[in-house]
Amino acid sequence: MKLVYIANKINGTSGIQRMIAFQINYFIENYDYEIDLILLEQNEIEDKNFFELNENVSLHYLKRATTNVKSIYAKIKALNITLKKIKPQIVVACESDMFSLYLPRFIKGNFKLIYQRHDTKKLNFEGVNNTAKAKVLNKVKKRLLARAGRHYDKFVLLSEAHRVDWLRVKNIEIINNPVIINTEKRIAKLENKQVLAIGRHDPIKGFDMLLKCWKKVAEKHPEWKLIIVGKATHNLDLLKLAEKLNITDSVTFKGHTKDVSSIYLDSSILLCSSRIEAFPLVVMEAMSFGIPVVSFDCDYGPREIISHAVDGILVPQNNIDILADSTCHLIKDEHIRKEMGKMASKNIERFSVEKIMNQWKALFEELVIK
Incomplete structure (x- = not known):
């Protein structure tokens, strides 16, 4: 299986970055997948990745130092060029921003597209402040979010509770996060204060x-x-x-x-x-x-x-x-x-690793067969 993951950055400590690293490493080590990771907002000289990645992952840095409008255009162009070279079977988008939600409108290729959502819809809005600017932006975002995500082959959410955010989206798949920490069968005594x-x-x-x-x-x-x-x-x-x-x-x-x-x-x-x-x-x-x-x-x-x-x-x-x-x-x-x-x-x-990761494997195989 040949996969491409698309993320903004991988040099932080967030839960989604940790899960991206874990999934990539697991798929390579257990299923022998070939995986490329495309980073849209990180360059090679920035901070070292906090979470270790398998040495067989191919990294692509697409960060562009341009204005906002030019940056979006350059990002789309570079992304399509990179995907054309890689020729993946499946592309997995992992960010919660509007660009990622509308990604299928921007990229072309003979591959299946999966969107992996790790945040609630509320986080796409401009915080909780009531400034005039925030109100206007939130109205625009509400309209955009109502149509977002509908062109993915699969739209993966973390739990059934998240469906309420995406009632207009078809092809929803529920895959929980696994417990990825290795306890080595150790249990806390619960006696320390x-x-x-x-x-x-x-x-x-x-x-x-x-x-x-x-x-x-x-x-x-x-x-x-x-x-x-x-x-x-x-x-x-x-x-x-x-x-x-x-x-x-x-x-x-x-x-x-x-x-x-x-x-x-x-x-x-x-x-x-x-x-x-x-x-x-x-x-x-x-x-x-x-x-x-x-x-x-x-x-x-x-x-x-x-x-x-x-x-x-x-x-x-x-x-x-x-x-x-x-x-x-x-x-x-x-x-x-x-x-x-x-x-x-x-x-x-x-939420064992084996159970959850087998769900991902089954999803990939279903899409490739289709």
């Missing part, structure tokens, strides 16, 4: 609400500590907020790390305070280590993964008080914490 949160410092992750929640928890359980792991990609100044809340003694910020397994194993609870989540990998990873998760019941991912009061706790969205109370409940009751952790490690097996 450590609570964990993982994610980039982005407003969408709700770490401002997390710190306010933790102030309430720390007042009742000062011996417990909160570890926040993730890259500071936005000017949020969470440390300043922690100082204002007077919780710096019980909160530690760590940058993004490849050795996250040891942090999971040292933790007893995972907190997910996101305002929105597509299909959170960190929730799945924590559960695979037998860690119960307390999460806001935000759209869409957490409720697709967590069984409330069985292997974790779902909290009404943005309700900081209940998030704190639920965390304190698991802190106080070690028996319930461990029972939920046991169920978490069992229930998460439905």
Whole structure:
């Protein structure tokens, strides 16, 4: 099988970049696929890729230093030239921007086109501000999104809950994310007085609400500590907020790390305070280590993964008080914490790598036969 993946960049730490790297490596190592990766907004001299890629991947850098309009034209031209040289059987687009949603209108070739969506539709809009400019842009985007994605051979979503975003799109396929971290069959003991949160410092992750929640928890359980792991990609100044809340003694910020397994194993609870989540990998990873998760019941991912009061706790969205109370409940009751952790490690097996990647393989083979 000859595949081409199209992405903007692969040198960051986002979930989609991690999944692209994993899929490419898995397909090469297990199915002997031939894969090219086309990068639209990254050049060869930029930061080294955070996630390792198989040495057999052929990389193509198409970044162009031109104005917006000229950049789009140059991108389309370079993309078509590159695809013509590669001659793939299947092209997989992996970005959530408007360009990728309308990609079938721009490129030509004798190949099948798959769109892989890892974000909710809301993320295509101009944030939550109410400026006149944002309102106009969102109206335009709403019209464009209503027709977007309809020309792909397959439109892959992470869960059934995401269908509501794309009611006009046909050829939808549901393929969940797999649990890709290797636990080596290790399970957290859930005895350390450590609570964990993982994610980039982005407003969408709700770490401002997390710190306010933790102030309430720390007042009742000062011996417990909160570890926040993730890259500071936005000017949020969470440390300043922690100082204002007077919780710096019980909160530690760590940058993004490849050795996250040891942090999971040292933790007893995972907190997910996101305002929105597509299909959170960190929730799945924590559960695979037998860690119960307390999460806001935000759209869409957490409720697709967590069984409330069985292997974790779902909290009404943005309700900081209940998030704190639920965390304190698991802190106080070690028996319930461990029972939920046991169920978490069992229930998460439905997202095994073998099961999910076989779904991708079957999809590719179906398209090629057609």
